Amino acid sequence: LRVAKRISNKILVELKFLHQIIFGRLRKSLAELYVINGQYEKALSLYAELLKPEVFEFIEKYNMYDAIHDKIVNLMIVDNKRTVHLRTQHRDIILPYEVVEQLLHTSKKCDKRYLLHLYLHALFEIDIHAGKDFHDMQVELYADYETRMLLPFLLTSQHYRLDKGASFVLGRMGNAKEALSTIINKLEDMQEAVEFVTEQHDDELWEELIRQCLQKPEMVGNLLEHTVGNLDPLYIVSLVPDGLEIPRLQDRLVKIVTDYRTETSL
Structure with missing residues (x-):
């Protein structure tokens, strides 16, 4: 009975695999028929669902950029580099919020945060303002996937809010002095700077904090x-x-x- 059950399960797996192959071939044939009949959007939908690499050549050949708004995730799964290039080069047609929304809410199996990072990073390199609505998100993505790019991003972008979370994010940058400089000179948040230095447990960093503050009278007062x-x-x-x-x-x-008297009296 056990042997029969194993054989039965094996047959079911093979049948399922065979069904997928046949079904895939039928859908590909249907896509080709759509092309012959000039129904390019229907053909594109099938190529995207089948995750066919030739979908990119198809889009370019038939100028289908307007028809890929709802196919972002599938295209990213097929080839994330080509998809990112496609979306950044045609960002006037494929708006950043469309890409981000689809990646954030997809149920497909993929590393959507990493794909978001790839897309937003490429977009930022082309136009630092194009994805400004997502710069808060991008700070976290750089911290997770490309730490070396976090500081240049913080120094270049003017569209992120990084107050209470500054010490958490900057603490992962690997260069404490540069991180501290960013908090003092860009964020101008002394409380955040003190909290950051405290978390580092580095006496030299306290000296660096004092040194940087001495360059600005108001900063000395805040310190x-x-x-x-x-x-x-x-x-x-x-x-x-x-x-x-x-x-x-x-x-x-x-x-x-x-404050000192209050603290010592407790």
Whole structure:
């Protein structure tokens, strides 16, 4: 009985495989008939569903760029490089949001986040503003798939929001000093900078934080407000060059003393 069951299962698998082959050939033949009859959109749909590499030549030959809006995922599965090139070169016809939406919500088996990264990266290299609505997403994608490109992206793009998540993302860049510089000079977020340095457990990075802040009077003031429990404010003040005026220095020192007393009394 067990032998018969194994044979039966094997036959079912072979029949299923045979069915797929026959069905695939029939659909390919149908696509060819559509071409003969000039029904190019129907032919394109079948070629895309069959995941045929020649679909790209078909699109180019019959100028079918307007007809591939709903076939993005299948084309990416067939050849992601050619699809990315196709979509970036014809981004006026195939809008970025269409590509992103289809990849985000596809149920097909594929690494959709990686495909998103490939597409958005290629789009950014051609036109830094074309995919601006997805730059927040792109920050995470660079952190996951191409860390070396994250810093250039952060320094070039003006369309991402990177406040509370800055330390998480930049901490994965591998270059702590450059990451810190980005937080201080681009984000201008001292709290984020202090949190970032704290997470690195690197005394030299604290010195780097002070050094970079000393280049901007307002940054020195902001740093003083975040010293409690982290840095000696007197040490920072001693490093301030003669003649450098720190905005609201007296008020900030009063606040530091008050915060220190509060902390030590707990």
